[in-house]
Amino acid sequence: MMDGDTHERLRCHYELRCRPGESAERKVRGIALEQTVELPDAVLSEDLREAIVGRVERLEQRSQRRWDAVVSYPAGIVAGEWPALLNLLYGNISLKPGIRLTDIHWPASLLERFGGPAFGIAGLRELLGAPERALCATALKPVGASTAALAGLAGDFAAGGIDIIKDDHSLADQQWSRFRDRVDACQHAVAAANARHGGRTLYFPNVTAAPAAFAERLTMAGDAGCRGVLVNPWLIGLDSIARARDAGFVVMAHPSLSGALLGHTRGLSAELLYGDLMRLAGADAVIYTNAGGRFDFPFARCQRINHRLRRPWQSLRPAFAVPAGGIDSARAGHWIRRHGRDTILLIGGSLYLQADRPAAAARLRRAMECTE
Amino acid sequence: MMDGDTHERLRCHYELRCRPGESAERKVRGIALEQTVELPDAVLSEDLREAIVGRVERLEQRSQRRWDAVVSYPAGIVAGEWPALLNLLYGNISLKPGIRLTDIHWPASLLERFGGPAFGIAGLRELLGAPERALCATALKPVGASTAALAGLAGDFAAGGIDIIKDDHSLADQQWSRFRDRVDACQHAVAAANARHGGRTLYFPNVTAAPAAFAERLTMAGDAGCRGVLVNPWLIGLDSIARARDAGFVVMAHPSLSGALLGHTRGLSAELLYGDLMRLAGADAVIYTNAGGRFDFPFARCQRINHRLRRPWQSLRPAFAVPAGGIDSARAGHWIRRHGRDTILLIGGSLYLQADRPAAAARLRRAMECTE
Numbered sequence: 241m242m243d244g245d246t247h248e249r250l251r252c253h254y255e256l257r258c259r260p261g262e263s264a265e266r267k268v269r270g271i272a273l274e275q276t277v278e279l280p281d282a283v284l285s286e287d288l289r290e291a292i293v294g295r296v297e298r299l300e301q302r303s304q305r306r307w308d309a310v311v312s313y314p315a316g317i318v319a320g321e322w323p324a325l326l327n328l329l330y331g332n333i334s335l336k337p338g339i340r341l342t343d344i345h346w347p348a349s350l351l352e353r354f355g356g357p358a359f360g361i362a363g364l365r366e367l368l369g370a371p372e373r374a375l376c377a378t379a380l381k382p383v384g385a386s387t388a389a390l391a392g393l394a395g396d397f398a399a400g401g402i403d404i405i406k407d408d409h410s411l412a413d414q415q416w417s418r419f420r421d422r423v424d425a426c427q428h429a430v431a432a433a434n435a436r437h438g439g440r441t442l443y444f445p446n447v448t449a450a451p452a453a454f455a456e457r458l459t460m461a462g463d464a465g466c467r468g469v470l471v472n473p474w475l476i477g478l479d480s481i482a483r484a485r486d487a488g489f490v491v492m493a494h495p496s497l498s499g500a501l502l503g504h505t506r507g508l509s510a511e512l513l514y515g516d517l518m519r520l521a522g523a524d525a526v527i528y529t530n531a532g533g534r535f536d537f538p539f540a541r542c543q544r545i546n547h548r549l550r551r552p553w554q555s556l557r558p559a560f561a562v563p564a565g566g567i568d569s570a571r572a573g574h575w576i577r578r579h580g581r582d583t584i585l586l587i588g589g590s591l592y593l594q595a596d597r598p599a600a601a602a603r604l605r606r607a608m609e610c611t612e
Numbered sequence: 613m614m615d616g617d618t619h620e621r622l623r624c625h626y627e628l629r630c631r632p633g634e635s636a637e638r639k640v641r642g643i644a645l646e647q648t649v650e651l652p653d654a655v656l657s658e659d660l661r662e663a664i665v666g667r668v669e670r671l672e673q674r675s676q677r678r679w680d681a682v683v684s685y686p687a688g689i690v691a692g693e694w695p696a697l698l699n700l701l702y703g704n705i706s707l708k709p710g711i712r713l714t715d716i717h718w719p720a721s722l723l724e725r726f727g728g729p730a731f732g733i734a735g736l737r738e739l740l741g742a743p744e745r746a747l748c749a750t751a752l753k754p755v756g757a758s759t760a761a762l763a764g765l766a767g768d769f770a771a772g773g774i775d776i777i778k779d780d781h782s783l784a785d786q787q788w789s790r791f792r793d794r795v796d797a798c799q800h801a802v803a804a805a806n807a808r809h810g811g812r813t814l815y816f817p818n819v820t821a822a823p824a825a826f827a828e829r830l831t832m833a834g835d836a837g838c839r840g841v842l843v844n845p846w847l848i849g850l851d852s853i854a855r856a857r858d859a860g861f862v863v864m865a866h867p868s869l870s871g872a873l874l875g876h877t878r879g880l881s882a883e884l885l886y887g888d889l890m891r892l893a894g895a896d897a898v899i900y901t902n903a904g905g906r907f908d909f910p911f912a913r914c915q916r917i918n919h920r921l922r923r924p925w926q927s928l929r930p931a932f933a934v935p936a937g938g939i940d941s942a943r944a945g946h947w948i949r950r951h952g953r954d955t956i957l958l959i960g961g962s963l964y965l966q967a968d969r970p971a972a973a974a975r976l977r978r979a980m981e982c983t984e
Contacts, residue, residue, distance in 0.1 A: 274906075277754030278780060283964040284754070292756030316787050317755055323820050323847040324784040327868050331781065331844075334871030335907045335937075382649030382656070383689055384664030408650060409703065412696040415688050448695050450851035451823035475695040475703075477848040479822035496699050499706030500872045500879060507872060534646075535707045565707075592655040 248347035249312040251297065252329065256307040257338035257505050264307040268296050271339060272311050274332050292317070315347045322354070322479040322521070330501070330508060342509045344516060351554045357524040358485045360557025361550070361582050364524050367467055367490065368403050369440050374576040374608045375584040377492075377562065378591050378601070380426065381408035387417040391425035393597065398433035398441040400601020403608075404525075404584065405430060406470045407446035409494045419445070419457055427464040444492055447484065448472040454480065458487045468524075472496045478521045485522040492562065493523035510541050515548020518559070525560040525584055530575070533566030542579065550582055560584045569600065572607040620719035621684040623669065624701065628679040629710035629877050636679040640668050643711060644683050646704050664689070692725045694851040694893070702873070702880060714881045716888060723926045729896040730857045732929025733922070733954050736896050739839055739862065740775050741812050746948040746980045747956040749864075749934065750963050750973070752798065753780035759789040763797035765969065770805035770813040772973020775980075776897075776956065777802060778842045779818035781866045791817070791829055799836040816864055819856065820844040826852065830859045840896075844868045850893045857894040864934065865895035882913050887920020890931070897932040897956055902947065905938030914951065922954055932956045941972065944979035 254271065258264050269281075272294030277284060284293065291314065298310040318325045333339050357363070365371055378397050380390045390411075397405050405426070413419040423445045430443040447457040447469045454476065461469055468490030473480050474497040484491045495514065501507040508517075510528070518526040526549055529535030531542050546561040563579060564586035572585055579585075587604060594600035626643065630636050641653075644666030649656060656665065663686065670682040690697045705711050729735070737743055750769050752762045762783075769777050777798070785791040795817045802815040819829040819841045826848065833841055840862030845852050846869040856863045867886065873879040880889075882900070890898040898921055901907030903914050918933040935951060936958035944957055951957075959976060966972035 270906075276782065277756065278751075278782060278960065279754050279964055280961045283961070288754060288756050292754060317782070319784050319786045321784055321821060321825070323822065323844065324782075324786075326847050327782060327820075327844065330872065331847075331868035332871075334869050335867065335874075335901050336871070379650075382651050382660060382664060384649065384660050410648065410650065410689070410696075410699060412691050412693055414691045414696075448699075449693060450695065450849060451826075451855075453693070454823075472695065472699065472703075475698050475849065476851075477822060479848075483823075495707065496703035497706050499704075499708070500702065502707075503875075529707050534642075588650065589652045589655070592651055 248315040248349050250315055250318070250328070250347060250350070251310055251312045251345035252341060253343040254309045254311065255340040255342050256309055258305050258307065259338070264299060264301065264309070267338070268299055268309040268311065271333055272296055274336070275328055276313060276317065278332070315350055318350060320353045322477065326478060338505055340503065340506050340509070341512065343512060346516070348554060351520065351556060354482070354520045355522060356519055356556030357491070357522055357559050359490045359524045361560055363557070364490055364560065367440070367442065370403065372581065374581045375403040375560065376572070376604050376608050377404035377406060377584050377586045378402050379406050379408045379586070379588045380411065381588065383408065383410045383414060384416050387421045387425045390417055390422060391429040394426040394443060395429035395433045396597040397591070397601045398430040398439060399437055399598040401437070401439050401605035402441055402601045403605070404442050404444060404468070404492070406444040406492060409446055409448070409470065409472055409496050411446050412449065413453070420460055423460050423464045423466065427466050431465065442467050442490070444468040444470045444490070446470040446472070448475055448480070450476065454483065458484060458489065461489065462487065468492060470494055473518070473521065474498045478517065481518070481521040481523050490524045491522060492525040492527065493518045493521070494527050495529065510537065511544035511548045514545045519549055519553070519556060523559055525562050527562040527564050527586060529565040530563035530567055535565045539578070546579060546583070558582070562586050569604045572604055573610070576608065620687040620721050622687055622690070622700070622719060622722070623682055623684045623717035624713060625715040626681045626683065627712040627714050628681055630677050630679065631710070636671060636673070636681070639710070640671055640681040640683065643705055644668055646708070647700055648685060648689065650704065687719045687722055690722060694726070694849065698850060710877055712875065712878050712881070713884065715884060718888070720926060723892065723928060726854070726892045727894060728891055728928030729863070729894055729931050731862045731896045733932055735929070736862055736932065739812070739814065742775065744953065746953040747775040747932065748944065748976050748980050749776035749778060749956050749958045750774050751778050751780045751958070751960045752783065753960065755780065755782045755786060756788050759793045759797050762789055762794060763801040766798040766815060767801035767805045768969040769963070769973045770802040770811060771809055771970040773809070773811050773977035774813055774973045775977070776814050776816060776840070776864070778816040778864060781818055781820070781842065781844055781868050783818050784821065785825070792832055795832050795836045795838065799838050803837065814839050814862070816840040816842045816862070818842040818844070820847055820852070822848065826855065830856060830861065833861065834859065840864060842866055845890070845893065846870045850889065853890070853893040853895050862896045863894060864897040864899065865890045865893070866899050867901065882909065883916035883920045886917045891921055891925070891928060895931055897934050899934040899936050899958060901937040902935035902939055907937045911950070918951060918955070930954070934958050941966070941976045944976055945982070948980065
């Protein structure tokens with residue numbers, strides 16, 4: 241089943257912008273060739289043209305320069321591999337202007353092959369003993385702090401009952417806090433606080449690294465007793481999420497670098513990127529930048545992402561939305577009401593600004609309880 | 613030496629676009645915080661502020677909305693790891709508008725750590741027995757063709773004396789031509805043509821895949837007798853180039869997906885992306901989209917990339933520029949004169965359009981000889 245049913249097709253929806261004098265028909269036909277055979281039509285046999293070249297299923301003019309197009313591709317091109325999928329979706333056409341991939345109608349074989357989350361919303365709720373309420377998370381930072389300082393923060397936040405404490409995405413294996421030391425110290429600090437306060441806080445170290453170090457850090461995380469990890473998939477390949485999932489971890493996906501793929505007239509739609517792709521890859525919780533914060537996604541975009549992460553989707557488990565980036569902890573209730581309870585609110589700076597960290601963490605945790 | 617001298621710094625040059633009312637000072641200070649501590653300044657100790665936070669070295673207004681800025685970061689943040697480097701260069705700021713990374717002044721320790729090409733221009737010339745002339749390359753395609761058909765093409769192109777025959781970047785391990793079969797059949801066809809015609813053509817299979825399959829394909833490529841491979845680093849992590857290099861292969865880097873990182877007002881400059889980053893990562897030959905072709909980079913941009921690939925740069929070997937994408941083989945001489953002889957001209961479709969492929973290949977190869 242690696243290649244799926246050969247008759248199955250991916251249907252890719254594009255938004256095209258044509259320059260003056262540019263033909264939309266030629267543009268969409270160019271995409272269908274570029275993303276498959278990468279050859280002029282004239283050299284193709286009838287068989288290849290029929291079986292392999294993307295098929296233009298629809299082309300509709302929306303305004304003077306804007307067209308909507310649908311091109312379908314045989315699922316066999318993906319061959320069950322993430323790099324081949326990403327290459328098909330936005331490989332060479334990333335170098336051409338005015339092409340934005342807005343949506344995909346996925347064939348069942350690919351959904352089955354890539355599989356989605358192992359825990360999902362229900363599984364993570366069970367680990368945390370939180371069957372219904374919204375969840376809260378924070379990040380250990382900054383890079384440059386000592387392992388002892390980071391472990392102290394982890395203990396403080398766990399004492400206050402934060403659900404998930406993750407490494408900042410910039411913490412790797414720097415000289416100031418080696419991964420090996422940090423994963424033990426922070427997991428120990430969290431476990432000790434849990435034992436003292438009866439909490440169930442989870443610590444997710446950042447395992448993002450080249451493959452050998454990634455595998456080693458997963459092993460260290462497992463040995464330390466961690467149940468989940470943070471992964472930056474855009475830095476190391478989308479299959480990294482599945483590697484962490486298949487090693488038994490809850491996976492939280494970070495959006496570092498992914499902004500390069502968002503654009504008004506090019507790139508991928510945010511709901512496709514953070515919704516479909518991250519969930520399909522196996523992320524149980526997907527970080528994206530919240531409305532009104534340092535990065536300022538429109539709220540409607542956040543809602544579209546949330547919907548994609550949570551909607552019924554074949555046999556794939558739903559995943560938590562994790563809005564983040566400059567959220568004020570005093571407004572936690574507001575944001576949970578807006579995003580709904582299947583949300584993990586990720587708050588960093590605003591907690592750090594409060595002098596009594598266990599108390600600040602406890603206030604945030606309480607805000608997760610009373611949001612109806 | 614993993615972290616380098618702790619006093620060494622990366623100096624990153626940014627082009628900033630400020631919206632009306634946006635302060636350039638705040639914007640650049642925001643970058644310096646975002647890419648390091650990701651915390652408000654108020655919570656930082658004096659030590660962290662001094663040692664870790666990016667240091668704004670320069671800020672100059674260029675026009676009403678445009679500013680040039682230089683921020684330096686301690687090299688220790690990179691910790692000798694590609695994912696951490698990419699995260700520092702364009703991680704979270706990829707999600708903010710109006711920030712373009714145009715250049716980097718690299719600390720010596722990072723250049724030494726990442727190391728650059730193992731073969732470089734001189735090494736690849738030696739393998740090919742071509743000490744001075746320009747080189748030519750083509751791609752085996754399309755996806756969907758059988759292994760026998762692809763091997764037949766490889767034999768034809770090798771008979772004509774093409775220097776490097778690479779897999780199309782869309783060839784992975786699809787049902788129509790399995791990697792294992794293809795690498796043997798194509799390498800065999802090329803070796804047979806070399807023996808028959810006294811040529812030294814090299815075949816580079818595309819090994820781009822998730823880590824386990826990547827390692828397996830490198831092994832198969834080596835077992836088959838291949839001396840080089842094609843890698844799509846933006847799909848699987850920039851360290852993939854070093855993994856192929858360290859396994860003893862010549863590495864040709866493909867730009868699939870990299871267009872997402874190019875923009876007028878955001879992303880990375882093309883010379884930084886295809887020049888510095890690919891060479892530093894260890895690519896011996898770097899494919900980018902030529903002027904005047906299907907993708908249409910301005911020629912001045914090509915020249916800047918070429919310069920970065922070839923210039924003296926500490927102890928790093930220079931790398932071949934590989935302009936590609938819709939080059940007409942009849943204009944090969946023209947393009948070699950423009951790009952210079954340390955160029956591999958990569959021509960696909962135009963060769964395929966000619967009925968007698970060995971003859972077309974031989975004409976292209978001859979054009980590499982007489983270009984002064």
